[in-house]
Amino acid sequence: xxxxxxxxxxxxxxxxxxxxxxGNVATLWQxxxxxxxxxxxxxxxxxxxxxxxxxxxxxxxxxxxxxQKNSAAMYRxxxxxxxxxxxxxxxxxxxxxxxxxxxxxTSSIFLAYPLVLEHEALVTFVCDNLRLxxxxxxxxxxxxxxxxxxxxxxxxxxxxxxxxxxxxxxxxPGFGILAAVGGIIITMQHLDGPxxxxxxxxxxxxxxxFIGIFGCYCxxxxxxxxxxxxxxxxxxxxxxxxAILVAHAKGHxxxxxxxxxxxxxxxxxxxxxxxxxxxxxxxxx
Numbered sequence: 001x002x003x004x005x006x007x008x009x010x011x012x013x014x015x016x017x018x019x020x021x022x023g024n025v026a027t028l029w030q031x032x033x034x035x036x037x038x039x040x041x042x043x044x045x046x047x048x049x050x051x052x053x054x055x056x057x058x059x060x061x062x063x064x065x066x067x068q069k070n071s072a073a074m075y076r077x078x079x080x081x082x083x084x085x086x087x088x089x090x091x092x093x094x095x096x097x098x099x100x101x102x103x104x105x106t107s108s109i110f111l112a113y114p115l116v117l118e119h120e121a122l123v124t125f126v127c128d129n130l131r132l133x134x135x136x137x138x139x140x141x142x143x144x145x146x147x148x149x150x151x152x153x154x155x156x157x158x159x160x161x162x163x164x165x166x167x168x169x170x171x172x173p174g175f176g177i178l179a180a181v182g183g184i185i186i187t188m189q190h191l192d193g194p195x196x197x198x199x200x201x202x203x204x205x206x207x208x209x210f211i212g213i214f215g216c217y218c219x220x221x222x223x224x225x226x227x228x229x230x231x232x233x234x235x236x237x238x239x240x241x242x243a244i245l246v247a248h249a250k251g252h253x254x255x256x257x258x259x260x261x262x263x264x265x266x267x268x269x270x271x272x273x274x275x276x277x278x279x280x281x282x283x284x285x
């Protein structure tokens with residue numbers, strides 16, 4: 001909702017300022033210019049990126065305009081999920097986790113925390129690494145390095161769409177100039193016509209530059225930035241799990257291991273230790 005409001009503000013101020021200066025909005029409607037600029041931009045995306053990046057870009061774009069889940073509630077459920085899993089592992093051994101990590105969709109622990117269960121990538125990350133730990137003794141330092149590399153790889157993959165969007169955003173003014181040059185060529189074909197007709201064609205050509213700049217700084221660049229922030233939030237969840245699992249691998253009890261994950265949560269979302277302890281006590285009760 002916030003992003004939609006932001007785009008409305010951008011559109012209202014740009015078009016409103018243009019009209020306030022005496023501009024005719026109808027002049028800005030140049031379908032051929034839109035076709036050239038956005039068609040060329042889309043074509044460049046297809047040429048320069050794999051099908052994975054294009055599909056992921058669409059998924060991340062649509063996510064920007066869907067209701068955002070409560071991040072504080074997500075971290076609460078994540079901390080409680082990890083505590084429940086590690087507490088079970090401490091009391092009954094890592095093998096007791098098999099029924100939960102092999103079939104998380106039917107696990108009593110995961111089912112108790114729907115926000116976590118809905119996050120497929122997060123559940124996969126948790127289950128895969130708990131499964132790895134249950135296979136045998138794993139050095140905490142080596143385990144930490146393994147998780148760090150896995151998260152880095154995931155982050156780099158997920159950031160490719162926002163990087164591609166930023167690249168196309170930078171190219172949009174160039175596509176606008178391309179459309180404008182095409183308009184000037186058309187204008188040259190009408191030099192023997194009425195002066196008003198020439199003025200119309202020149203204005204139509206300049207609209208191409210206007211659209212290209214608008215598409216870059218008011219549309220695609222902000223979207224690329226929003227997509228990057230979206231990925232960073234997803235990666236932050238994985239980093240939280242990483243801290244908890246590494247602390248568990250070092251031999252810490254479930255509460256201390258869970259607190260290791262709590263400590264690296266962003267300040268605006270991070271609960272206090274007392275609050276987290278109260279969540280755990282309420283769960284036990």
